[in-house]
Amino acid sequence: MLSRNLPTLSILVFLGIWQGLAIFLHSSLLPSPENVAHVFWQHCQSGELPYHLGVTLLRLLVSFTISMLLGCIIGITLGRNEKLNAFFDHWLVIFLNIPALVTVILCYVWFGLTESAAILAVVLNKVPNVVVMLREGTRALDKDLLNMAKCYQFGRIKTLRHIILPQLHPFLMSATRSGLALIWKIILMVELLGRSNGMGYQLHLFFQWFDIASILAYTVAFVGVIQLLEFALLKPLDNLALKWR
């Protein structure tokens, strides 16, 4: 009984503490949950929040797709090829360690304050992470199964689909999860620095007006969308692929 209601209980306690603090501090810098809900509703009705959230989600979708595809291709290639890996390993370390802010600034300076520069900055930040995860996964592939595939003349596409991708599934899932979390954060920075719409741009405005309630309202929308993605998309994908276990 308790364990089933634990998530609800835990969230209620969180809201309780927030409410208590808001009442105790009685400051415009920490609005109460009720206040934030009200502001959230107003932003929704005006259509402002859905619009900016939509813009950000679209950017997320595009940059996420590009990064995952590129990361998978490079990661699997490096994992399968010792020599290439030995050479590009150093590049990977460099790209992994460039701060996100630097890539964003450089992309805007070199390519202008454009949409493609924004997407490129996000992709450049995310790809090295995907590469590292997929490379590890590819190295851990079962050699015997690969031999089996070769002996029975599976060919490239069939081997990828039936032998390699199922084994990479856990690595793909964790790259997806950490990727979503990372890209969210970088996209906001990209929008804050060089776009005139999206969540990051809005947050920047609210910051200048010290509109804490709006900032928190946008944050709630944000967390909500990510949770929705997790439950509506990632969990079912997980269950589908792990049926055989």
Next chain:
Amino acid sequence: MTTVHIQIHEKTHHGTKIPTIENFELTLNAGEFVCLVGQSGCGKTTLLNTIAGLDANYSGAIHVANKTLNPKIGFVFQRPCLLPWRTVRENIELVFVNQKVISKTHIDELLALMQLTAYENAYPKQLSEGMCRRVSIIRAFAINPDLLLMDEPFVSLDAPMAREVSELLQHLWQKRPHTVLFVTHDLREAIALADKLVFLTSRPMRVLKEINVSIARNQRNSKNVENFREQLIQNYPELQPLL
């Protein structure tokens, strides 16, 4: 069914000085069941991998069905090597190069012969070790291979289970004869299964002796196998270190 001719001048593993295989020559007649007998680690697995085209780094020539390129080869590995994310039937169907020519009845027959019909929709994790072996044997037979390679397929099974799978294999092979190259280090197993025994030296591996098994297939009970084995040891003292 096809004649197979294997000739390997030299096969040396990367970073070693002594060749693993040297001056190896063997001919398999069509439909013949040949057992390779040799000590563990003498290079038998390397030989099978080379024949299967998994290792192209050797000097020599291998002709299967008068083809040097892409003969149809069925391989039963030491491990079952089934895809855990596919059911028994999907695992078998997957090895067909052309997915359109899969004959359902053919696979049904094979499943029935190996007593796995009830498990065709099970995943490998739900099966016993012995059943997984049987699936991997079906998989190898299913494509009607020009040559069937088996690399100690019973090695990790306990004795009763190994006997059971071995009997099913003989039964299957008699219904659907193929040219078979079977690797083992167990002489009794080899005598029970083979038309011809091929004894191998340790590294560098060569053919030491070829001996035909003269017992009729329906007479191969454990007593006859044991007698044959003892005679073998008496007649060929040079094989002693292998036995």
